[in-house]
């Protein structure tokens with residue numbers, strides 16, 4: 001393993017969330033597309049080579065998540081799909097997979113359409129008021145939607161949902177997670193007490209757990225009406241585990257942790273990707289105009305309209321724009337695994353059992369070997385079918401591929417597209433923000449150091 005080139009000491013140890021991506025790029029430039037780095041005392045094998053990534057993501061020995069990242073998540077949000085180990089992970093994944101099938105997504109379209117309709121009203125109030133920071137509104141849209149589809153529409157009646165305090169607790173804890181990953185001493189209770197952080201963190205965790213449990217119990221005890229889901233007519237994610245809660249295969253603690261993880265995994269990624277897409281289109285009016293033409297054909301009338309599952313399949317240019325956005329700003333910039341057996345990759349690298357494995361999605365998506373000299377330029381044509389076919393299938397993996405892929409991929413495409421269709425059909429977006437101003441902060445979900453401000457003008461036809 002030590003034959004793999006890489007920094008002999010420190011590596012990524014102590015790097016700030018702003019430095020992590022540029023540092024990783026420098027190491028790739030210096031050592032090639034695979035290298036051995038360090039996070040504290042842990043060796044981390046890091047790669048952006050699609051063939052090697054394919055082998056890792058499809059190996060049954062690389063399904064385990066790396067402790068130094070995911071243990072922090074499970075300590076804070078609970079142990080759910082994103083963090084759990086086998087055999088628990090495969091059992092829960094089988095139980096929850098049906099909640100993300102196509103037939104369920106059809107039914108979620110009603111919620112997606114209602115929430116985006118309300119969102120348009122809010123956007124109307126921003127017209128003529130100059131450049132705006134839309135991030136919080138977009139996160140809130142995605143949060144409202146993922147919370148409802150996970151626990152049921154009744155959550156909208158809960159005080160913590162109406163006042164946004166539940167979302168703020170998630171936000172605070174997501175920030176705590178990245179701090180504890182980067183600065184491991186902040187995991188120590190005594191240090192947290194000395195810094196005054198112990199109380200707010202434990203209060204936020206207790207509030208989150210109490211609220212989500214209350215919502216689940218409320219849903220389960222009042223779901224007789226079949227149109228609102230339930231054990232015999234599964235609709236929301238919680239409905240899919242109801243029978244298992246009754247027969248003891250699943251505990252309330254399991255249900256709460258899975259709900260926390262699904263909501264956390266879903267809302268920040270979706271909310272951010274909508275903002276990133278609008279930003280790129282605001283920077284490139286030629287692509288925005290082209291997409292507008294595509295939308296105009298399907299939706300000739302301004303205002304709110306119903307977006308159907310079939311419509312979405314017809315919007316090829318939207319698909320290209322969205323993929324190009326997720327290429328340049330992958331909502332999850334890197335993932336970490338740990339191999340449970342020795343593995344040998346096709347290039348001869350032998351990785352001993354227990355090594356941490358880092359897949360750098362951000363650097364993979366910008367590699368000049370795969371995307372050419374203009375790999376950092378926004379160009380939706382990168383996703384023309386011919387161009388896609390010429391590249392290795394693991395050159396583009398915003399949702400990861402292989403055994404432990406994102407369970408919410410289709411959901412994310414649908415919700416993001418419904419929101420983008422309605423926004424881009426009704427408004428023209430512009431910005432003074434320049435591509436060079438983009439600066440990335442590595443979190444579990446990608447964050448921009450400065451949020452681009454966007455101006456909306458109402459379309460006249």
Ligand code: HEM
Nearest residue numbers: 081082265266269270331332335398399400406407408412
């Ligand atoms: C643009 C939006 C999204 C992107 C780019 C994205 C990306 C990812 C990635 C890269 C992973 C793998 C993480 C890892 O291995 O560490 C993942 C896992 C996961 N995602 Fe997503 N995601 C998105 C939206 C969603 C949504 C909407 C949901 C649910 C509503 C969701 C639920 C999950 C869950 C539960 C996992 C863990 C799956 C498992 O380990 O079995 N994601 N996602």
